[in-house]
Amino acid sequence: MKKLASLLLVLFMLSLIPAFAFADSDITVSGTGEVLVPADTAVVSLGVTAADPDVLEAMASVNMAIASVREALISAGVDESDINTDYISIYARYDYSGETEKIVGYNANSTLAVRVNDIDLVGKIIDTALEAGANTLNDISFSATDTKEAKEKAMRLAVEDARAKAEIYADAAGLSIFGIEDIVEQGTFSSEKGVSTMFNSVEAAGDTETFVQAAKLTVSSRVTITFKADR
Numbered sequence: 001m002k003k004l005a006s007l008l009l010v011l012f013m014l015s016l017i018p019a020f021a022f023a024d025s026d027i028t029v030s031g032t033g034e035v036l037v038p039a040d041t042a043v044v045s046l047g048v049t050a051a052d053p054d055v056l057e058a059m060a061s062v063n064m065a066i067a068s069v070r071e072a073l074i075s076a077g078v079d080e081s082d083i084n085t086d087y088i089s090i091y092a093r094y095d096y097s098g099e100t101e102k103i104v105g106y107n108a109n110s111t112l113a114v115r116v117n118d119i120d121l122v123g124k125i126i127d128t129a130l131e132a133g134a135n136t137l138n139d140i141s142f143s144a145t146d147t148k149e150a151k152e153k154a155m156r157l158a159v160e161d162a163r164a165k166a167e168i169y170a171d172a173a174g175l176s177i178f179g180i181e182d183i184v185e186q187g188t189f190s191s192e193k194g195v196s197t198m199f200n201s202v203e204a205a206g207d208t209e210t211f212v213q214a215a216k217l218t219v220s221s222r223v224t225i226t227f228k229a230d231r
Contacts, residue, residue: 025175028226029165030186033157035150037190039142039214042122045086046129046137047111051093058108059090065133066110072132073114078125082115086138111138123210142214143190151188154221159183166227175229186222 048065052058074080090108094101114129116122119142126137144150163177170177 025173025229026181026226027166027169027175027177027229028224029162029169030222030224031158031160031162031165032220032222033154033159033161034218034220035154035157036216037144037147037150037219039144039217040117040119041143041145042116042119042212042214043141043143044114044116044122044126044129044137045111045139045141046114046126046134047086047109048134049107049109049136051105051107053105055090055092055106055108058106062108062110066112069112069129069132069134072128073112073125076125076128077121078114078116082117084113084115086111086113109136111136119212119214122212122214126210126212140212142217144217147190147217147219150219151221154188154219155185155223158221158223159225162223162225163227166225166229170227170229173229175231177227177229179228181226181228183226184224186224188219188221190217190219 046069048062048069050058050061050065052061070083073083088110090106092103093105093107095104112129114125116125122140130137166177
């Protein structure tokens with residue numbers, strides 16, 4: 001009976017201890033991982049702009065020039081399937097000097113999106129298009145054809161980053177991490193790192209050729225993890 005009474009007393013005393021003394025704590029943090037990948041593909045946006053008092057003449061001039069650009073690019077080795085129409089536009093030009101506005105001509109534009117699978121050839125492709133009649137260069141975007149390995153590495157780095165943050169918080173609070181309650185993927189993304197540069201470079205042969213330096217691509221992953229901790 002004495003042993004039973006003692007046991008009941010211990011259980012009673014334990015019941016008086018606040019519940020939170022035995023409760024686990026949750027630490028929720030976000031982690032980010034980034035991996036740099038060299039670009040191996042570029043899409044060049046270039047085209048032709050023409051102005052004429054007559055709308056049909058303006059468009060005809062653009063159509064003729066863009067056809068020459070397409071032919072020159074194909075002759076230079078660009079696959080026809082890698083040359084696509086980006087956009088076509090035409091708009092009126094107005095004279096506002098009088099009491100009423102008056103149309104004085106039209107601007108027509110046709111732009112191509114040219115996929116280049118060899119970064120070293122981007123400058124040559126641009127020069128070929130300009131020599132064939134292109135007079136606008138709008139944009140160059142870069143990408144990598146295979147980012148699977150980089151994405152997996154970025155995901156692992158994101159988890160490691162979250163774990164490191166949780167360890168710091170736990171240590172500061174006098175806790176120890178012992179498990180994971182929840183993992184939520186925030187997404188994995190690819191983007192250009194920094195600004196791509198394009199400028200003219202004089203080659204050894206004496207010719208001036210457009211030189212394009214591709215920016216590195218950043219493959220990043222973000223994750224939110226809830227860790228379990230106790231004292």
